[in-house]
Amino acid sequence: MIYDDNNIFAKIINKKLFSEIIMESEHAIAFNDIAPKAPIHILIIPKGKYIKYDDFLNKASKKEVYDFFLLINRLVKTYNLEDTGYRLISNAGNDGNQEVPHLHFHLLAGQNLGKM
Numbered sequence: 001m002i003y004d005d006n007n008i009f010a011k012i013i014n015k016k017l018f019s020e021i022i023m024e025s026e027h028a029i030a031f032n033d034i035a036p037k038a039p040i041h042i043l044i045i046p047k048g049k050y051i052k053y054d055d056f057l058n059k060a061s062k063k064e065v066y067d068f069f070l071l072i073n074r075l076v077k078t079y080n081l082e083d084t085g086y087r088l089i090s091n092a093g094n095d096g097n098q099e100v101p102h103l104h105f106h107l108l109a110g111q112n113l114g115k116m
Protein backbone atom coordinates (compact mmCIF):
# COMPACT_ATOMS: atom_id res chain seq x y z
CA MET A 1 0.00 0.00 0.00
CA ILE A 2 1.26 3.48 -0.91
CA TYR A 3 1.02 6.35 1.57
CA ASP A 4 -1.70 8.84 0.60
CA ASP A 5 -0.23 12.36 0.92
CA ASN A 6 -3.73 13.84 0.95
CA ASN A 7 -5.06 12.02 4.02
CA ILE A 8 -6.53 14.20 6.78
CA PHE A 9 -3.69 13.66 9.24
CA ALA A 10 -1.06 14.58 6.62
CA LYS A 11 -2.95 17.87 6.24
CA ILE A 12 -2.88 18.39 10.02
CA ILE A 13 0.89 17.76 10.09
CA ASN A 14 1.41 20.22 7.22
CA LYS A 15 -0.86 22.75 8.99
CA LYS A 16 -3.23 22.79 6.02
CA LEU A 17 -6.02 21.70 8.35
CA PHE A 18 -6.67 23.06 11.85
CA SER A 19 -6.58 20.72 14.83
CA GLU A 20 -6.46 21.21 18.58
CA ILE A 21 -2.81 20.27 19.07
CA ILE A 22 -2.16 19.40 22.71
CA MET A 23 1.44 18.33 22.65
CA GLU A 24 4.22 18.05 20.11
CA SER A 25 7.66 16.46 20.05
CA GLU A 26 10.38 16.28 17.43
CA HIS A 27 8.72 13.37 15.61
CA ALA A 28 5.10 13.23 16.83
CA ILE A 29 1.95 15.29 17.45
CA ALA A 30 -0.99 14.81 19.80
CA PHE A 31 -4.37 16.43 19.17
CA ASN A 32 -7.98 16.04 20.25
CA ASP A 33 -10.18 13.62 18.33
CA ILE A 34 -12.91 15.55 16.51
CA ALA A 35 -15.56 13.02 17.64
CA PRO A 36 -14.53 12.07 21.20
CA LYS A 37 -15.66 8.71 22.55
CA ALA A 38 -14.57 9.51 26.12
CA PRO A 39 -13.92 12.67 28.22
CA ILE A 40 -10.29 12.41 27.13
CA HIS A 41 -9.84 11.23 23.55
CA ILE A 42 -6.49 12.19 22.08
CA LEU A 43 -4.89 11.02 18.84
CA ILE A 44 -1.13 10.59 18.69
CA ILE A 45 0.52 10.46 15.27
CA PRO A 46 4.10 10.34 14.01
CA LYS A 47 5.10 13.24 11.73
CA GLY A 48 6.62 10.79 9.24
CA LYS A 49 4.63 9.11 6.49
CA TYR A 50 3.60 5.78 8.07
CA ILE A 51 0.31 4.11 7.31
CA LYS A 52 -0.07 1.82 10.31
CA TYR A 53 1.74 0.20 13.21
CA ASP A 54 3.68 -2.46 11.25
CA ASP A 55 4.68 0.09 8.59
CA PHE A 56 5.99 2.37 11.36
CA LEU A 57 7.99 -0.33 13.15
CA ASN A 58 9.39 -1.66 9.87
CA LYS A 59 10.49 1.69 8.46
CA ALA A 60 10.93 4.34 11.16
CA SER A 61 14.17 4.94 13.05
CA LYS A 62 14.42 3.83 16.67
CA LYS A 63 14.54 7.51 17.62
CA GLU A 64 11.18 8.16 15.92
CA VAL A 65 9.60 5.12 17.53
CA TYR A 66 10.90 6.00 21.00
CA ASP A 67 9.91 9.65 20.61
CA PHE A 68 6.38 8.58 19.62
CA PHE A 69 5.81 6.36 22.63
CA LEU A 70 7.46 8.88 24.95
CA LEU A 71 4.92 11.49 23.83
CA ILE A 72 2.09 9.13 24.78
CA ASN A 73 3.69 8.67 28.18
CA ARG A 74 3.99 12.45 28.60
CA LEU A 75 0.24 12.69 28.01
CA VAL A 76 -0.41 9.96 30.57
CA LYS A 77 1.65 11.92 33.11
CA THR A 78 0.15 15.32 32.20
CA TYR A 79 -3.42 14.06 32.59
CA ASN A 80 -2.52 12.09 35.77
CA LEU A 81 -3.74 8.82 34.30
CA GLU A 82 -1.20 6.50 35.94
CA ASP A 83 -3.57 5.60 38.78
CA THR A 84 -7.00 5.90 37.15
CA GLY A 85 -6.02 4.13 33.92
CA TYR A 86 -6.61 4.58 30.23
CA ARG A 87 -6.95 2.69 26.94
CA LEU A 88 -4.60 2.79 23.95
CA ILE A 89 -5.92 1.59 20.59
CA SER A 90 -4.49 1.60 17.09
CA ASN A 91 -6.83 0.42 14.36
CA ALA A 92 -4.95 -1.02 11.38
CA GLY A 93 -6.14 -1.84 7.90
CA ASN A 94 -9.43 -3.25 6.70
CA ASP A 95 -10.22 -5.67 9.51
CA GLY A 96 -9.20 -3.04 12.08
CA ASN A 97 -11.62 -0.58 10.43
CA GLN A 98 -8.90 2.06 10.12
CA GLU A 99 -10.49 5.22 8.70
CA VAL A 100 -7.47 7.47 8.28
CA PRO A 101 -4.45 5.83 6.56
CA HIS A 102 -1.81 7.53 8.72
CA LEU A 103 -0.72 5.69 11.88
CA HIS A 104 -2.50 6.93 14.98
CA PHE A 105 -3.00 5.74 18.51
CA HIS A 106 -6.18 6.67 20.36
CA LEU A 107 -5.66 7.56 24.03
CA LEU A 108 -9.00 7.23 25.80
CA ALA A 109 -9.55 8.06 29.45
CA GLY A 110 -11.51 10.09 31.98
CA GLN A 111 -14.12 7.48 32.90
CA ASN A 112 -14.47 3.72 33.12
CA LEU A 113 -14.30 2.68 29.48
CA GLY A 114 -16.14 -0.62 29.84
CA LYS A 115 -15.02 -3.89 28.31
CA MET A 116 -13.59 -3.85 24.78
Ligand code: AMP
Binds near residue numbers: 017036097101
Ligand atom coordinates in the same frame (compact mmCIF):
# COMPACT_ATOMS: atom_id res chain seq x y z
P1 AMP B 1 -9.63 5.27 13.00
O1 AMP B 1 -10.99 4.68 12.81
O2 AMP B 1 -8.84 4.56 14.04
O3 AMP B 1 -8.88 5.47 11.72
O4 AMP B 1 -9.89 6.71 13.66
C1 AMP B 1 -9.85 7.90 12.98
C2 AMP B 1 -10.23 8.96 14.00
O5 AMP B 1 -9.90 10.23 13.47
C3 AMP B 1 -11.72 9.00 14.38
O6 AMP B 1 -11.86 8.79 15.78
C4 AMP B 1 -12.15 10.41 13.94
O7 AMP B 1 -13.08 10.98 14.84
C5 AMP B 1 -10.84 11.17 13.94
N1 AMP B 1 -10.77 12.32 13.05
C6 AMP B 1 -11.12 12.39 11.75
N2 AMP B 1 -10.89 13.62 11.25
C7 AMP B 1 -10.33 14.34 12.27
C8 AMP B 1 -9.86 15.68 12.39
N3 AMP B 1 -9.89 16.54 11.36
N4 AMP B 1 -9.38 16.08 13.59
C9 AMP B 1 -9.34 15.24 14.63
N5 AMP B 1 -9.76 13.96 14.58
C10 AMP B 1 -10.27 13.52 13.42
